[in-house]
Amino acid sequence: MINLAIFVSGGGTNLENIIRHFAPNPDVRIALVLSNRADAYALVRAKRHHVPSVVVPRADFAREEILMPLMRQYDIDFIVLAGFLLMAPDFLIDAYPRRIINIHPALLPKYGGKGMYGHHVHEAVKAAGEKETGMTVHYVSNVCDGGEIIAQFATPLSPDDTPDDIAAKEHVLEQKYFPQVIEQLLNEL
Numbered sequence: 001m002i003n004l005a006i007f008v009s010g011g012g013t014n015l016e017n018i019i020r021h022f023a024p025n026p027d028v029r030i031a032l033v034l035s036n037r038a039d040a041y042a043l044v045r046a047k048r049h050h051v052p053s054v055v056v057p058r059a060d061f062a063r064e065e066i067l068m069p070l071m072r073q074y075d076i077d078f079i080v081l082a083g084f085l086l087m088a089p090d091f092l093i094d095a096y097p098r099r100i101i102n103i104h105p106a107l108l109p110k111y112g113g114k115g116m117y118g119h120h121v122h123e124a125v126k127a128a129g130e131k132e133t134g135m136t137v138h139y140v141s142n143v144c145d146g147g148e149i150i151a152q153f154a155t156p157l158s159p160d161d162t163p164d165d166i167a168a169k170e171h172v173l174e175q176k177y178f179p180q181v182i183e184q185l186l187n188e189l
Contacts (some may be wrong), residue, residue: 033163
């Protein structure tokens with residue numbers, strides 16, 4: 001049994017998609033949902049699916065004496081960042097080498113780094129006149145969006161696409177491919 005922790009900061013559409021994807025799999029359990037925000041709608045989704053959740057505020061997230069006992073308590077084997085907006089602390093990266101992944105709503109290395117999340121990314125893609133966008137799944141490192149790329153999926157854009165249109169096209173890719181990439185990585189453990 002592989003115990004997954006999913007870290008979230010927002011609405012949790014990817015979280016819910018991952019929960020549903022792995023529900024019939026007896027070898028993978030979503031053991032914990034961790035959020036840095038008590039008002040994250042993802043916590044409601046976790047509760048609806050009977051997945052334990054915990055809030056670790058930003059001020060406590062980088063404290064090893066708080067975070068690591070939680071990882072041990074839930075026997076976490078692998079961590080997925082799904083719309084989580086804080087940098088993983090070095091002690092967590094060291095404890096889970098090549099076992100923490102993140103999703104980014106662009107084709108890295110373009111449109112990555114500090115401040116490049118959510119709608120900011122889609123607005124930048126539009127402003128640059130890109131002909132395509134996509135999603136990237138990468139290992140988490142101590143460089144924001146700088147970890148080794150695992151997989152990328154692209155979708156074409158039209159000049160008429162608004163940032164909202166771009167977001168919608170990219171989100172389709174996330175819903176289709178993110179759980180598949182996670183499953184592939186877990187099968188290689």
